[in-house]
Amino acid sequence: MVTYIARRLLIFIPVLLGITIINFIIVNMAPGNPVDMYIDPNMSPEIAEAKKEALGLNDPLFVQYIKWLGTLLTGDLGYSMSSYAPVARLVGERIMPTVTLGLAALVLALLIAVPLGIISALKQNTKIDYLVTGLSFIGTSIPNFFLGLALIYIFAVNLGILPTGGMQKLGGDGGFGDRILHMILPAIVLATGIAGRKVRYVRASMLEVLKQDYLRTARSKGVHEFWVTNKHALRNALLPVITVVGLEIPILLGGAIITEQIFQWPGIGQLTLQSMMSRDYPTIMALNLIAAIAVLGANLLTDILYSAADPRIKVG
Amino acid sequence: MIEFEEMPMAAVRPDTADTLLRLDGLTTYYPIRKGLLGRVKGHVKAVDGVSLDIREGETLGLVGESGCGKSTIGRTILRLEESTGGQISYRGEDITRYSISKMRPLRTEMQMIFQDPFSSLNPWMRVRDILKEPMLAHGKATAATAEAEVDRLLDAVGIPRSYKDRYAHEFSGGQRQRIGIARALSLNPKFIVCDEPVSALDVSIQAQVLNLLKQLQKDLGLTYLFIAHGLGAVKYISTRIAVMYLGKVVEIGTKEDIFRNPKHPYTRVLLNAYPVPNPRLRGREKIVVQGDVPSPANPPSGCRFHTRCPFAQELCRQEEPPLAADASGHAAACHFAF
Amino acid sequence: MNDLLEVDGIETVFRTERGEVTSVDGVSFRLKAGETLGIVGESGCGKSVTSLSIMRLLGKTGSIRKGEIRLNGRNITGLAESAMRQIRGSEVSMIFQDPMTSLNPVFTIGSQLVESIMLHLNVKGKTARNHAIDMLRKVGISRPEEIMDEYPHKLSGGMRQRVMIAIALACEPKLLIADEPTTALDVTIQAQILDLMKKLREETGTAIMLITHDLGVVAEMADRVIVMYAGQVVEEADVFTLFDKPLHPYTTGLMGSIPHLDGDDEETLASIPGTVPPLQNMPPGCRFHTRCPLATEKCCAEAPPLLDLGEGHRVRCWVAQGDSEAASPVPVSSAKGVTT
Numbered sequence: 001m002v003t004y005i006a007r008r009l010l011i012f013i014p015v016l017l018g019i020t021i022i023n024f025i026i027v028n029m030a031p032g033n034p035v036d037m038y039i040d041p042n043m044s045p046e047i048a049e050a051k052k053e054a055l056g057l058n059d060p061l062f063v064q065y066i067k068w069l070g071t072l073l074t075g076d077l078g079y080s081m082s083s084y085a086p087v088a089r090l091v092g093e094r095i096m097p098t099v100t101l102g103l104a105a106l107v108l109a110l111l112i113a114v115p116l117g118i119i120s121a122l123k124q125n126t127k128i129d130y131l132v133t134g135l136s137f138i139g140t141s142i143p144n145f146f147l148g149l150a151l152i153y154i155f156a157v158n159l160g161i162l163p164t165g166g167m168q169k170l171g172g173d174g175g176f177g178d179r180i181l182h183m184i185l186p187a188i189v190l191a192t193g194i195a196g197r198k199v200r201y202v203r204a205s206m207l208e209v210l211k212q213d214y215l216r217t218a219r220s221k222g223v224h225e226f227w228v229t230n231k232h233a234l235r236n237a238l239l240p241v242i243t244v245v246g247l248e249i250p251i252l253l254g255g256a257i258i259t260e261q262i263f264q265w266p267g268i269g270q271l272t273l274q275s276m277m278s279r280d281y282p283t284i285m286a287l288n289l290i291a292a293i294a295v296l297g298a299n300l301l302t303d304i305l306y307s308a309a310d311p312r313i314k315v316g
Numbered sequence: 317m318i319e320f321e322e323m324p325m326a327a328v329r330p331d332t333a334d335t336l337l338r339l340d341g342l343t344t345y346y347p348i349r350k351g352l353l354g355r356v357k358g359h360v361k362a363v364d365g366v367s368l369d370i371r372e373g374e375t376l377g378l379v380g381e382s383g384c385g386k387s388t389i390g391r392t393i394l395r396l397e398e399s400t401g402g403q404i405s406y407r408g409e410d411i412t413r414y415s416i417s418k419m420r421p422l423r424t425e426m427q428m429i430f431q432d433p434f435s436s437l438n439p440w441m442r443v444r445d446i447l448k449e450p451m452l453a454h455g456k457a458t459a460a461t462a463e464a465e466v467d468r469l470l471d472a473v474g475i476p477r478s479y480k481d482r483y484a485h486e487f488s489g490g491q492r493q494r495i496g497i498a499r500a501l502s503l504n505p506k507f508i509v510c511d512e513p514v515s516a517l518d519v520s521i522q523a524q525v526l527n528l529l530k531q532l533q534k535d536l537g538l539t540y541l542f543i544a545h546g547l548g549a550v551k552y553i554s555t556r557i558a559v560m561y562l563g564k565v566v567e568i569g570t571k572e573d574i575f576r577n578p579k580h581p582y583t584r585v586l587l588n589a590y591p592v593p594n595p596r597l598r599g600r601e602k603i604v605v606q607g608d609v610p611s612p613a614n615p616p617s618g619c620r621f622h623t624r625c626p627f628a629q630e631l632c633r634q635e636e637p638p639l640a641a642d643a644s645g646h647a648a649a650c651h652f653a654f
Numbered sequence: 655m656n657d658l659l660e661v662d663g664i665e666t667v668f669r670t671e672r673g674e675v676t677s678v679d680g681v682s683f684r685l686k687a688g689e690t691l692g693i694v695g696e697s698g699c700g701k702s703v704t705s706l707s708i709m710r711l712l713g714k715t716g717s718i719r720k721g722e723i724r725l726n727g728r729n730i731t732g733l734a735e736s737a738m739r740q741i742r743g744s745e746v747s748m749i750f751q752d753p754m755t756s757l758n759p760v761f762t763i764g765s766q767l768v769e770s771i772m773l774h775l776n777v778k779g780k781t782a783r784n785h786a787i788d789m790l791r792k793v794g795i796s797r798p799e800e801i802m803d804e805y806p807h808k809l810s811g812g813m814r815q816r817v818m819i820a821i822a823l824a825c826e827p828k829l830l831i832a833d834e835p836t837t838a839l840d841v842t843i844q845a846q847i848l849d850l851m852k853k854l855r856e857e858t859g860t861a862i863m864l865i866t867h868d869l870g871v872v873a874e875m876a877d878r879v880i881v882m883y884a885g886q887v888v889e890e891a892d893v894f895t896l897f898d899k900p901l902h903p904y905t906t907g908l909m910g911s912i913p914h915l916d917g918d919d920e921e922t923l924a925s926i927p928g929t930v931p932p933l934q935n936m937p938p939g940c941r942f943h944t945r946c947p948l949a950t951e952k953c954c955a956e957a958p959p960l961l962d963l964g965e966g967h968r969v970r971c972w973v974a975q976g977d978s979e980a981a982s983p984v985p986v987s988s989a990k991g992v993t994t
Binding site for chain 3: 381382488489490491518519520521522523524526527530545547548549551552575585586587588589590591592593594595596597598602604605606608609624
């Protein structure tokens with residue numbers, strides 16, 4: 001197992017290198033540069049040019065990349081080109097809110113998807129099944145921004161029971177309850193899409209397992225149908241779900257960009273959008289790097305979890 | 317016990333003119349990768365040094381239990397698997413390392429019938445197209461002549477011509493196997509690997525398909541490599557029989573040799589273990605071997621059967637017995653052959 | 655004395671998209687305590703559905719529409735599901751064809767064995783575990799303590815079938831239904847499993863209902879044999895009579911279809927032409943007439959009854975019955991008094 005993890009981590013290095021190179025090129029291909037974006041329009045072209053020179057923006061692309069990589073290897077993510085704050089601090093402040101929101105959404109989504117998927121499979125081709133499948137279709141296809149605005153309209157504007165956005169009351173010291181209250185709507189928005197996709201997956205997986213011979217064996221032993229379903233079948237049905245939950249992590253990060261913007265959630269997503277708007281290269285690169293590590297890490301974690309859950313799979 | 321002289325294999329395997337296919341020390345290994353860098357740490361020795369001849373017009377039966385490598389041999393001959401050593405000769409020509417393009421004309425001569433008639437036919441294709449496709453791909457027929465060929469093939473395997481617009485899934489197992497045979501015949505092959513062609517079928521249907529295969533061989537002068545674990549089918553259809561155990565041939569001889577005078581203990585065990593459809597023989601003395609077949613990744617030393625052989629001696633643990641033939645060509649790999 | 659199992663004219667139907675399908679059509683037989691009954695037939699003949707009807711494991715779409723199944727004289731056809739669960743695994747248990755798929759891959763051998771023991775034997779913890787280990791030892795598994803904690807994929811097919819037998823016999827059932835127990839196994843392993851079943855049968859006195867397509871296995875194991883075709887019993891006799899003097903043309907056909915290992919070479923096998931008719935579309939008259947070499951006009955029009963031609967040799971064939979007109983035509987389903 002340790003060898004396996006070590007081998008996978010070794011593979012991370014070239015993959016990350018490749019990802020950062022491609023990102024670097026793409027980011028630089030976008031029109032404009034940090035100086036154009038943040039400097040006030042009255043600044044003279046000479047000063048702007050000097051700024052660019054000072055920031056190293058006139059160097060050839062590969063030189064810029066090598067410089068960036070060099071500082072990265074010393075553990076330094078550089079300084080933001082728009083706020084001059086250290087990128088590490090900017091990102092550090094934002095990471096926890098995003099992780100909390102993402103985890104909450106994931107847990108919520110699974111709490112909805114697993115039972116609904118099972119019920120749907122057990123009641124295949126009945127009205128309940130059609131209802132669940134229909135709901136999952138809506139959940140999958142409804143855009144985050146639309147659902148977000150609709151929920152704000154209903155629960156914050158009309159009913160006034162939930163805040164419109166932010167992470168805590170203005171001026172308030174937060175407090176756990178307050179944070180939860182602020183998290184409800186964005187978590188629901190993020191969870192809806194995930195749950196929609198997962199319901200179909202759990203349903204399909206369960207339908208497959210329900211055909212298996214070992215369930216007949218369990219029944220022939222006199223096991224109650226409830227346990228045939230919830231012990232013998234469920235554990236097998238959830239195995240493939242582990243894999244697709246891992247695949248949700250990148251989607252979660254992507255979804256966070258829009259959702260965090262709508263709910264003014266001070267997370268990575270919001271920071272991503274801001275840094276893109278201002279062509280803040282160091283911050284964008286740092287965020288890309290984090291996203292890449294998150295995805296690779298999620299994949300590795302998925303494989304490890306899978307081998308822990310399924311005795312037939314032994315990584316190595 | 318029949319006395320026999322030990323002879324080197326070459327002497328009993330004269331490269332006669334009627335040898336269609338010849339295997340010399342054929343090996344097919346699958347690597348096992350492990351560790352930080354995924355280095356090859358061992359091999360699954362599916363086929364481990366098999367030499368045999370298949371003569372034109374005969375049926376060589378290949379029997380053994382699952383994991384003995386019998387199917388891998390068939391697939392390796394047709395280059396569906398790559399061999400790792402040894403030589404495959406077809407009509408005296410070494411085809412072991414033929415390129416894909418050089419192999420292509422031979423593919424029409426060598427065909428395969430698969431075990432599972434349910435998964436080996438594309439469910440989205442009509443029978444007509446299943447049969448036409450190989451002919452058109454190999455230029456054996458034109459769009460104009462293919463239709464008549466399809467009729468001819470369906471007649472040959474006993475499927476009514478009127479069924480040719482049906483899809484494969486509309487047929488029963490036996491009918492699908494007939495279509496699989498027709499597909500194999502569509503290129504006018506000389507040599508067919510039959511990989512457990514009746515194992516998945518019902519008893520009464522097995523007999524139909526075996527009879528069909530025998531009839532087609534007579535009519536078309538086909539040569540078969542007939543792979544099976546069912547001894548009954550093998551006895552019915554084969555001219556000669558090779559018995560395999562853990563990647564090696566342990567006995568080879570004519571059908572009479574194998575069934576009337578088996579020399580290798582494993583062959584005896586196989587024949588003896590086979591349930592006889594006669595209740596009056598149920599009290600007969602039986603040799604029930606203990607345990608399972610060992611893993612081909614780590615075969616036992618010496619004679620590979622020694623771990624389960626009721627007659628094993630110290631010598632069997634240490635030294636691997638050669639496949640030694642008597643004057644008639646009946647060969648067994650056992651230090652203490654019967 | 656009552657028979658252990660009495661199956662009386664059961665009819666099992668399945669709902670399908672294209673309407674109702676009758677898989678088992680008026681099947682009756684008896685099984686005495688300790689007896690081994692072989693049920694032979696090809697796929698789709700209803701032999702497995704018959705056994706699943708006894709266990710009432712017919713899924714959501716299947717049901718027993720007619721007839722009665724009595725276990726030790728008690729009618730179990732109308733029992734509630736909860737009462738059936740008490741019977742399954744305890745009084746009647748079952749082993750299946752494919753030992754590779756019959757065990758749950760994510761639970762240990764031990765937990766699957768203990769589950770059954772705890773359900774029916776009212777024991778827990780250490781006692782249950784020890785009983786499980788004893789069972790594994792009984793079915794010839796070496797190192798049973800270690801195997802308890804292994805997962806099924808670590809075991810070979812033969813070992814898994816031994817585990818299945820251990821699970822099935824753990825609660826000392828009176829009847830073991832073995833549905834093609836050796837079909838998926840290699841010849842030498844098949845011999846081991848059949849050997850084991852014989853040994854355990856002697857030790858425990860369990861009656862066995864052995865479902866198979868292999869006449870060799872039947873000849874090896876059974877006391878009495880039922881031959882099924884297209885959902886019906888077509889012949890029943892004790893094993894010696896059946897092999898010595900098969901009466902139904904289907905039975906004769908089956909016997910002719912197997913190549914014999916001893917004896918001289920057969921030029922052609924006596925195959926049965928055609929295929930089993932689909933359940934939705936049974937021919938009128940005798941269901942076998944479309945494939946029967948002896949079929950007469952009467953066979954095409956009128957369905958023959960299953961008649962006892964003496965000494966419990968029952969056959970469903972006009973031609974065979976014509977040979978012995980003297981035999982009293984007693985319909986089988988009422989041959990024995992109904993006891994409840």
